[in-house]
Amino acid sequence: MSNSYEQIFENNRKWVESKISQDQDFFTNLAATQTPEYLYIGCSDSRATAEELMGAKPGEVFVTRNIANVVNTLDMSSTSVIQYAVEHLKVKHIIVCGHYNCGGVKAAMTPQDLGLLNPWLRNIRDVYRIHQAELDSIEDEHKRYDRLVELNVQEQCINVIKMACVQERYITENFPIVHGWVFDLRTGKLIDLEIDFENILKDIQKIYDLTNSDWMMRNK
Numbered sequence: 001m002s003n004s005y006e007q008i009f010e011n012n013r014k015w016v017e018s019k020i021s022q023d024q025d026f027f028t029n030l031a032a033t034q035t036p037e038y039l040y041i042g043c044s045d046s047r048a049t050a051e052e053l054m055g056a057k058p059g060e061v062f063v064t065r066n067i068a069n070v071v072n073t074l075d076m077s078s079t080s081v082i083q084y085a086v087e088h089l090k091v092k093h094i095i096v097c098g099h100y101n102c103g104g105v106k107a108a109m110t111p112q113d114l115g116l117l118n119p120w121l122r123n124i125r126d127v128y129r130i131h132q133a134e135l136d137s138i139e140d141e142h143k144r145y146d147r148l149v150e151l152n153v154q155e156q157c158i159n160v161i162k163m164a165c166v167q168e169r170y171i172t173e174n175f176p177i178v179h180g181w182v183f184d185l186r187t188g189k190l191i192d193l194e195i196d197f198e199n200i201l202k203d204i205q206k207i208y209d210l211t212n213s214d215w216m217m218r219n220k
């Protein structure tokens with residue numbers, strides 16, 4: 001895309017034309033309602049888009065993005081998005097998608113004061129602490145960085161599952177299913193980490209369970 005600001009509106013005009021040429025009612029239908037099956041929680045990184053890499057159309061994915069795809073209980077933005085997606089849109093799947101070469105994860109691996117970013121990046125430093133033994137055993141710095149990207153996705157998935165609205169909907173409907181993905185910028189491939197929630201939650205579910213029911217999150 002050209003750097004020209006005006007080019008954006010030119011692109012939009014062409015996009016509208018092409019959509020209408022394929023389907024005259026495209027925008028009438030788009031304006032009517034949304035019934036997305038997917039909630040996508042991704043990184044703000046300009047290279048790790050949501051819809052484009054999934055081949056999804058407008059209306060198919062509810063999206064929130066922030067630095068390093070963090071789900072923090074005190075962040076009203078991501079928690080409101082999850083609550084709305086689960087209770088009102090009744091999404092079937094919640095995806096946390098990280099990406100290799102994530103600047104946020106890299107910054108969290110580096111000991112430095114980044115001012116206002118410190119509290120946000122501490123979420124990722126805490127992921128490092130939880131998985132310190134595994135991460136410190138990886139000698140290659142690039143591999144350690146890749147692994148922290150994956151473990152950060154895993155921990156943010158667990159943070160999604162800690163939410164009462166997710167647990168309650170799951171018990172009654174058997175969804176939303178939570179998925180952890182990584183987008184590999186180097187190849188363009190989307191990788192399903194196939195996180196074994198059953199195993200991971202085995203010891204900690206009693207701490208985070210907010211219901212009176214027996215339940216176990218599947219990953220499929």
Ligand SMILES: [Zn+2]
Nearest residue numbers: 043045102103
């Ligand atoms: Zn990132």
